Structure formats: C-alpha cells, structure tokens
Amino acid sequence: MAGAAGPGIGPGAAGGDGDDSLYPIAVLIDELRNEDVQLRLNSIKKLSTIALALGVERTRTELLPFLTDTIYDEDEVLLALAEQLGNFTGLVGGPDFAHCLLDSVRLLAVEACVSIAQLLSQDDLEALVMPTLRQAAEDKSWRVRYMVADKFSELQKAVGPKITLSDLIPAFQNLLKDCEAEVRAAAAHKVKELCENLPIEGRETIIMNQILPYIKELVSDTNQHVKSALASVIMGLSTILGKENTIEHLLPLFLAQLKDECPEVRLNIISNLDCVNEVIGIRQLSQSLLPAIVELAEDAKWRVRLAIIEYMPLLAGQLGVEFFDEKLNSLCMAWLVDHVYAIREAATSNLMKLVQKFGTEWAQNTIVPKVLVMANDPNYLHRMTTLFCINALSEACGQEITTKQMLPIVLKMAGDQVANVRFNVAKSLQKIGPILDTEALQEEVKPVLQKLGQDEDMDVKYFAQEAISVLALA
Known part of the structure; x- marks a missing residue:
C-alpha cells in the first residue's frame, strides 16, 4: 500500500544498525x-509504551x-488493536490530532x-454490516x-451473490474510477476475481454491461501502475467471456496495451498470453505481439x-517453430x-528450454551452429x-550431437589465451563428461584435462584436476 511506514520501520528492523531510539519499535514490528x-x-498491548518512546510526531x-498498512486476520488481534487505538488521543498530540487515529479505526x-459477514444471515448482513461497508467504499480517506x-x-x-449484485x-464501479490511483x-487487480466469482447465470451480461465499460477506461489511465495492474489480470477475462466476446471486445484492449508506453504493461500482457x-489462439495477436516483444527485448x-x-x-510454444525461427x-x-x-545467463537457460520444446533436430540445425560460431568471438566473455x-x-541435445559438434569446440578452446576461458573449459568438460562415451573421455577429454592440470594459472589447474577426479580419469 502507498504511504507505507517511514524510515526505520520494516521487517527485521530490530537487527539493523542506526538510531537506537528505533529499537523498541523495531522489536514491536518483528x-x-x-x-x-x-x-x-x-x-499490541505495548503500543502505548512504544508511542511514548517515539514521541507524538x-x-x-x-x-x-505502519499499523494501518499491516493486515490482521484474527478477530482477537483486531479487537485488541481497536481497544488500544481508543486510548491513543494523548499519544498523538491531543484532540487537535485525534483525526490521525480515525483512518486506522x-x-x-x-x-x-470481512470477518463478521461470513457468520451472518442475509438479513443481518443488510442491517449490521452493509451500512459500514457502504460508508467505507465512499470514505473520504483513500486508505479506507x-x-x-x-x-x-x-x-x-x-456477502453472497444477492448483495454483490445490489x-x-x-461500489466496485466507483473504485475503478476513484480519484486516487492507488485505489484504482x-x-x-481484483477485476478477474470479481468476474470469476459472479454467479454463472447472468455473469456474461453483468461483465459486459457493468464492468467492461470501466475496464475500457482504465486501459488509457494516466497512471502506469493502474494500467499495469489491469494488464496483469485482463487476459483472464477471455476464458470467462468466451471466443466471440474476446475477439470483439477484449482483443482491441489487449492490442492497445501491447502498444502502451510503459514496459510493465506490455510485459504483463505478454506474460498472460496463455489465457488468450x-x-x-495466439495468431490473432501475433502481428501486434512482434513489435512489442522486440521493443521489450531491446529495452534499456x-x-x-x-x-x-x-x-x-511460453511464446515459442504458442507461436510455433516457424514463426519463432523467422521472427x-x-x-x-x-x-x-x-x-x-x-x-x-538467462538467455543460455532459455536456449535449453527451447530445445526441450522444439527438439534436438531443430537444435542441431538452428541453434548449435550459431552458438559454436561464438567460440571465435574476439570478446572473451x-x-x-x-x-x-x-x-x-x-x-538436452544428447550424446551424438554433444560428441560430434560440441566437444571439438570445447577441446579447441582449451588453448585460449584467457585463463578464465581455460578454467571454464575444464568446468565444461566436467559437466558434459557424463554424457560422453568412454572412448571420447579417454582419448579426447583426458589428454586435454591433463594438460590444463599443468597450466600456469592456479584456477585453471584447480578446475582441471577437479574434473579429472570427478570423471575418474586419474
């Protein structure tokens, strides 16, 4: 929540350095x-003591x-906190500052x-809980x-479906157009959950008529956090509203968010593509997806x-191997x-996942040759x-491709002028060794590791000797 507690208040604060006067509150927080x-x-019963130690300001x-930003689920804790705050007027500076306590209350x-509503009948809910909730939804404090x-x-x-609809x-419509960005x-963030929890009978009509118009407004909201929050859940509406509504009403919103100036908005749409x-099918989005992906891929x-x-x-699996190779x-x-x-590092891991998705033949023809060319790059990194x-x-590629295509390159790199490259050759040989057959290990890997084991650089020598030991080549 925005407006989180000020300096010195945070998890684990008791163990930190700094102003000794913060220590009591740090202990309390923990x-x-x-x-x-x-x-x-x-x-909570010690709150007044802590307040005295801190002073009114x-x-x-x-x-x-801190108290208003901390959520308490147990009724006992809520009750104790409410009781303490009722006696806090003097501790915040007297009646002139009593309004500071009202937000918390x-x-x-x-x-x-929330706790009480689960226990009451519909009639009691209407009489006892809803007046408070109606007021809270329109409260002058944005925190409430x-x-x-x-x-x-x-x-x-x-509260159940009846009171939800009435x-x-x-209230939700008003919150979606609230003057405060934090509230919007x-x-x-709750749009998808709200729609999912509506009664199935009549759900589509309610969403289309009473929720979607407000969502459309949020797509062009002036605040990037609002747009990002919406982008993280809006794709989930497609499974609720079905194919026709998604194509006619949601697709234009997805496309607009894919072109949003804020990277987080575009990322949130892309990260939820599986819903659509x-x-x-993702082909409907592919032409708009590509520019968004390229921009994000090259973001500063x-x-x-x-x-x-x-x-x-995920994108590769949904777009298919031809689209992936081309674009x-x-x-x-x-x-x-x-x-x-x-x-x-992430790009390396990504390649492995792509091979698992598209297969070893694709790797052999498309990825491995490009990777091996980099062995001659002037940049040692x-x-x-x-x-x-x-x-x-x-x-992922298996013994044959590793032995025939990759191993020769690794062995050649053992003569690299940069020690960091040479000791990573030793580590690579240790890594791929279990995949190779005995002949390759004995005739090709062992001599190279033995030579590296005599290297002038201590790190190279260490990792080479470790590889010899692990692969049982001594």
Whole structure:
C-alpha cells in the first residue's frame, strides 16, 4: 500500500544498525509479524509504551502508518488493536490530532466486516454490516477505500451473490474510477476475481454491461501502475467471456496495451498470453505481439529484457517453430552477447528450454551452429558464453550431437589465451563428461584435462584436476 511506514520501520528492523531510539519499535514490528497470535496480542498491548518512546510526531508519522498498512486476520488481534487505538488521543498530540487515529479505526472496521459477514444471515448482513461497508467504499480517506478494494474478493464471497449484485458491483464501479490511483490499481487487480466469482447465470451480461465499460477506461489511465495492474489480470477475462466476446471486445484492449508506453504493461500482457491462446489462439495477436516483444527485448532496463527472456519459451510454444525461427530466433541469439551477465545467463537457460520444446533436430540445425560460431568471438566473455551454452544444451541435445559438434569446440578452446576461458573449459568438460562415451573421455577429454592440470594459472589447474577426479580419469 502507498504511504507505507517511514524510515526505520520494516521487517527485521530490530537487527539493523542506526538510531537506537528505533529499537523498541523495531522489536514491536518483528513481534507483530510473528505467526504466534499470542505474541502479536502481547505486542499490541505495548503500543502505548512504544508511542511514548517515539514521541507524538513520530507516533503520527511512523507508528500509525505502519499499523494501518499491516493486515490482521484474527478477530482477537483486531479487537485488541481497536481497544488500544481508543486510548491513543494523548499519544498523538491531543484532540487537535485525534483525526490521525480515525483512518486506522475505519480500516479496522473494513477488516472486521470481512470477518463478521461470513457468520451472518442475509438479513443481518443488510442491517449490521452493509451500512459500514457502504460508508467505507465512499470514505473520504483513500486508505479506507483502498482497503475495501484490496479486500473485495473476500467481501464478495462473504456477502453472497444477492448483495454483490445490489451493492458491491456499484461500489466496485466507483473504485475503478476513484480519484486516487492507488485505489484504482487495487480495484483493477481484483477485476478477474470479481468476474470469476459472479454467479454463472447472468455473469456474461453483468461483465459486459457493468464492468467492461470501466475496464475500457482504465486501459488509457494516466497512471502506469493502474494500467499495469489491469494488464496483469485482463487476459483472464477471455476464458470467462468466451471466443466471440474476446475477439470483439477484449482483443482491441489487449492490442492497445501491447502498444502502451510503459514496459510493465506490455510485459504483463505478454506474460498472460496463455489465457488468450486457450480461447482464440495466439495468431490473432501475433502481428501486434512482434513489435512489442522486440521493443521489450531491446529495452534499456536490463530487468525488462530479463523478464521477456523468461516468457520466451511460453511464446515459442504458442507461436510455433516457424514463426519463432523467422521472427524471434535472432533476438534469442542477441541476448547471448548482452553486456549484462544476468541476461546472458538467462538467455543460455532459455536456449535449453527451447530445445526441450522444439527438439534436438531443430537444435542441431538452428541453434548449435550459431552458438559454436561464438567460440571465435574476439570478446572473451562471448567465448565463455559459448561454453555456458554447451553446458546447458549438451544434456538436452544428447550424446551424438554433444560428441560430434560440441566437444571439438570445447577441446579447441582449451588453448585460449584467457585463463578464465581455460578454467571454464575444464568446468565444461566436467559437466558434459557424463554424457560422453568412454572412448571420447579417454582419448579426447583426458589428454586435454591433463594438460590444463599443468597450466600456469592456479584456477585453471584447480578446475582441471577437479574434473579429472570427478570423471575418474586419474
């Protein structure tokens, strides 16, 4: 939740360095996060002591935000916290600052409604719980509205279908168009769950008429977190609404989000493609997918590039080998020479997953030759990447391809001028050794490892001797 507690408040804070005056609150926080309910109850009873230690200003700016951002599920804990906050006026600076406590109390009311609603009849729900929930959904504090949005799925299940249709749907519409982005984002996250939990009879009509118009507005929201939240769940609506509605109403929204300026929005759409593939097939999206994938693959932020690599095997399986070879293969090879090690590492793992998906014949004809060419790259980091790829691909490709195509390259690289390459040759031989037959090990691998075992570089010598030992070639 936005507005999280200030400096010095966080998990494990008790073990950190810094201002000694923070230590009491750090201990409290660690105890409040404890799974033991009794321990949490005991720590809540110490809140006034902690507030006194912090002083009125830090109680207002640090302790209360932490309490309002922390979720309590057990009724005993809720009750104890409410009881403590009722006596907190003096600890936040007197009556002039009492309003600081109201957010926390109203937030607790939303929590309590979730717990209580599950126990009541429909009549009692209407009389005892719904007035509080209606007020909370329109509360002047965004934190309270956020809590309603965040707890929406639990509320929906607790109150049942009748009250969901009469009260929660209108409330949800308002949350989706709330003036605060944090509230809209929280509501957007719940769109799929809300739709899934609607009664099957009449569900499609309710979604099309009462939810989808608001979703369309969020696709072009000014806040990237709202759009990203929606993108993480919107694809799931396709399985609920079916093929015709997906093509006519959802597909334009997917395509718009694939072109969004925010990388996280595009990533969230791509990461959930399997939902759409089940309903309409991914070909409908392929022409729009390609530019989005290429842009993400070349994004300046390496974490964005890393994320798209992780989805590549999924995309490859859905788009098929022909589309992949024509449009995406070059991207996968480019990642192998990325300047960030984490990208090169992920790209290597990606190749192994692609071979598992497309088969060894495809690997032999399409991937292995391109990887082996890198063994002659002037950049030693790229030459090392060749070895890492061989390590990953050898098992997936099997003995014949490893022995005939990969092993000769590894053995040749044993003469590399860079020691880092040579000791990685030793490590690669240790890795692929179990895949090779005895003849190859004895006649080709053993002499090379013995030579590396006499290398002037200590690391090369160490890893060569380790490989000889592990492969029982001594």
